[in-house]
Amino acid sequence: MIQLRKDYILNRWSYIAVERGERPQQVEKDKTENKDNKKSVCFFCPGSEHLTPPEIGRISREDNKNEWQIRWFLNKFPAVEESLKKEITTTNKFYTNGEAFGYHEIIAETPNHEKQLADLSVGEIEKVLKVYALRMKELSIKDGVKYVQIFKNSGAEGGASLAHSHSQLVATNIIPSLVQEKIDALKKYQSCPYCDIIKQEEKSERFIFANQDFISFAPYASRFNYEAWIFPKKHYQNITELKEAEFKNLAKVFQIILFKLGGINAPYNFYLHYSPNEEDLHFHFVIAPRMNIWAGFELATDAFVVKTSPENAAEFYRE
């Protein structure tokens, strides 16, 4: 049977196949890995530092301070640039525009070309998450920046053009419309709906994993096969509010989810949504495996057809 489900708070719908028992299909090995084999130089590997735009920062390796463990720098092919104008103007009632002002950074998560984020230790993933928080802190206070979008593309279908494991960050002069939709929807509730949703999903069939500080579950109206969300149990507005010890627990949740996706070679994206300035959005990560094709129906209706029910997806992650 196909069930129609609405997002917890947004006016977005999914069509979800709720049959039991289907098993995840192994996805064909990623094409990006064949594309940049050893013959071509990897821009993100140690030794290629001179091929990227100037380094912004790095975390040194614990066993060798001269080498880096994590390194971040501006994207060579940026979507947004610092030198552009920050203002958005409306020239008449139909034409609103501006320049693509902002900062577009790459975070190389590991010096090891062969390892993906899921292959890293909890301690190494924890350091990547701390770099997210650090860049968020530094970029969100820059003049003209309204939002800092942290995300990751993994695999060709996830939009990754380089196989070397990396995250990206785009700081922009606008608030993304999806974040704004969430903020607007929240205002219809007396208190944070996500705080309540977390408590309900912890006891539901969609529950994936929890520790003292974080919980993960497959969202009720998933838009992707095997979609997973990660929330801090406390009502934090941004990753920058996490305490030292909480980063490790976030890393543990990430490792469990990414390890399972890695096991079936699933391409994926993940992204962080948080509260820009005066707003009050409970921050969270959305992990979106890219195994279903968005076709005409999805484009036309913004409603998604999902073949793996969130309940089955959660079972896959829990196993």
Ligand SMILES: [Zn+2]
């Ligand atoms: Zn590399």
Ligand SMILES: [Zn+2]
């Ligand atoms: Zn909350």
